[in-house]
Amino acid sequence: MKDQLIAQAQVEGFAKCRVTRPDAVPQAAGRLAAFLADGRHGQMGWMAERADWRGDPAALWPQARSVIMLAEPYTPEHDPLAVLDQRDRGAISVYAQNRDYHDVVKKRLKRLGRWLIEQAPDAQIKVFVDTAPVMEKPLGQAAGLGWQGKHTNLLARDLGNWFFLGAIFTTLDIEPDQPEHDHCGSCTACLDICPTQAFPAPFQLDARRCISYLTIEHHGPVAEELRARLGNRIYGCDDCLAVCPWNKFAQSAREARYHARDDLKAPELAQLAALDDAAFRAMFAGSPIKRIGRNRFVRNVLYAIGNSGNAALRVVAARLQDDADATVADAARWAVGRLGQE
Structure with a gap:
């Protein structure tokens, strides 16, 4: 059996x-x-x-x-880390x-x-x-x-x-397999790369500082001390996964529905910031991104705009300073202020 x-x-x-x-x-x-x-x-x-x-x-x-x-x-x-250098574009976690x-x-x-x-x-x-x-x-x-x-x-x-x-x-009684043991050795690549230092110690995570948590699970404004560390990550974060040396043995995804959509590999922040609720739902139908809703997503996009260093995006953020959602409006004002200092 x-x-x-x-x-x-x-x-x-x-x-x-x-x-x-x-x-x-x-x-x-x-x-x-x-x-x-x-x-x-x-x-x-x-x-x-x-x-x-x-x-x-x-x-x-x-x-x-x-x-x-x-x-x-x-x-x-x-390479999921390549988009991090394209500061006018958003980084979306590979799985999404x-x-x-x-x-x-x-x-x-x-x-x-x-x-x-x-x-x-x-x-x-x-x-x-x-x-x-x-x-x-x-x-x-x-x-x-x-x-x-x-x-x-x-x-x-x-x-x-x-x-x-x-x-x-x-309810079937099936013979169990032997557990696997740690093979990380002295490697700390995943801990060292974390932008927000979300690992208090090896094998421990503080979700409150994890970018995946902050961009997906966290409601309301993100603490100002962490916003700059988000970079252009607008949904999730792959840094600690991407640097793992064991990925040299990774198997290719056989499911075509896991292959990245072209428009989500490095989407333009300016276009994403302009999404209203209907456009957001249409763009992310069937995507896990849809569940966080337009407001939280645009909040993330505005933080990325504020971190872009691109003064041309200041006008994009400025349009949302009076958004109906208070968190989006707060993120827009923060982005405008950041770009005004560049």
Whole structure:
């Protein structure tokens, strides 16, 4: 059954399939509690609301006997750091440069789950992709998919760190794999490159300083001390992922819907700042960017404009100083002030 499962997972497009037990991450609850106690989750209140399930996968579904962990590569075909030098353009995280991975991965998981039930009709399954209270990365390490690096993301010797995770909880009792161990060694490339110094220590992240959190999860104005450090990153940040040496073993993304749209590789800030709600929704239909809404997105664009050093963009920001959204208006005034000092 397990060999057939792995083979079928590859047929469905997954690069790697491993199995663990729901109770295989006993350390997760304590680490999560410490993270929450320090307030490092910022405005992500949902992390605390389901901390009991998140910290103990066995509590999420007590009937589950096995957790099938799967990896699907989204490795970029271009250098994701190159756009950072194009200061009149926006940098969008690689994973968000095309279709929403939640939809793509979940459909694959459901197909694999249906196949599993065909083989074992009495089995039950639940599939998860990043939106449920499941700590996929610790489970991924316990299953042997890879290990959580110093940047806290999962990476693997045969995949690098450009891959999505999916999980299938099942009542089937499937032989578990051996956990993976840390192979980061003395490397600190991911820690050293972080623009906002979001890593208090190796293997620890303070989300309140992470650009991915600030541009996606954080509501309202970003602290002024951090705005300049955002550079032209307008949705997410790939710096710590992009510099990982293990990426030399990364596998190409086989799913065409993960290949970057041309208009999202390095979009012009001036055009993005002009988006109203309808235009924003049209441009990002089917994209994970859509969920943060026009106001938060344009806020990010205005911070990037303020960091551009391009005086020609001052007039673009000036048009939004009286925007109906207070945070957008604040970002516009900040950008105008920054460019006025150039």
